[in-house]
Amino acid sequence: MKRKSPPNDTLKMAKKCDFPGCSESGTYRAPKTRALNEYYWFCLKHVTDYNKNWDFYKGLDAAQIEQHLVNDMTWQRPTWKLGHGGIRSASQIKDRLGILNDLGLGMDGRHNPPQTTAPLDEKIRFALAFMELRLPLELNDLKRRYKVLAKKYHPDANRGDTDSLRRFQTLNESYHTLIAFIKGER
Numbered sequence: 001m002k003r004k005s006p007p008n009d010t011l012k013m014a015k016k017c018d019f020p021g022c023s024e025s026g027t028y029r030a031p032k033t034r035a036l037n038e039y040y041w042f043c044l045k046h047v048t049d050y051n052k053n054w055d056f057y058k059g060l061d062a063a064q065i066e067q068h069l070v071n072d073m074t075w076q077r078p079t080w081k082l083g084h085g086g087i088r089s090a091s092q093i094k095d096r097l098g099i100l101n102d103l104g105l106g107m108d109g110r111h112n113p114p115q116t117t118a119p120l121d122e123k124i125r126f127a128l129a130f131m132e133l134r135l136p137l138e139l140n141d142l143k144r145r146y147k148v149l150a151k152k153y154h155p156d157a158n159r160g161d162t163d164s165l166r167r168f169q170t171l172n173e174s175y176h177t178l179i180a181f182i183k184g185e186r
Helices: 008-014 044-053 062-072 122-130 139-153 162-185
Strands: 028-031 039-042
Touching: 028 044, 039 044, 122 162, 139 162
Parallel strands: none
Antiparallel strands: 028 039
């Protein structure tokens, strides 16, 4: 197999030093501008002198230098404070395959590790389903959901409807079941 281009050493040797009047080979590169996309090729003596005198920040004021240093912390990529820009909430992520849930990264923004406990009692599963809650369950979340559903199913709010009375009783039973479950779990 033939080489299509000469090795790098041959390329470096073919260039002459860019310093005026120098006839040595230019094997060391030095940037021409702050963009770092164009280079001079110098011999060792001249690249050393050039680097001693070259100032990357020449022509910038203190604020511009500071901004450049701050941008360098993130490799010149745009960033924003948490919750200010980009995806504003986890609900904007469409996880149709459920990958985040499988990894224990729930859509509520919290770390939700998979449950390793024994299967739940049917009463607890029913209570969770009735109150539209999931595990892991916090006491404050349970109380908040209870208040919402109590206002919805309370017989006084539904003019004594027997169906709402039955739902309200089921809500109270579910609430007490889950309270006992939470306190027994901790």
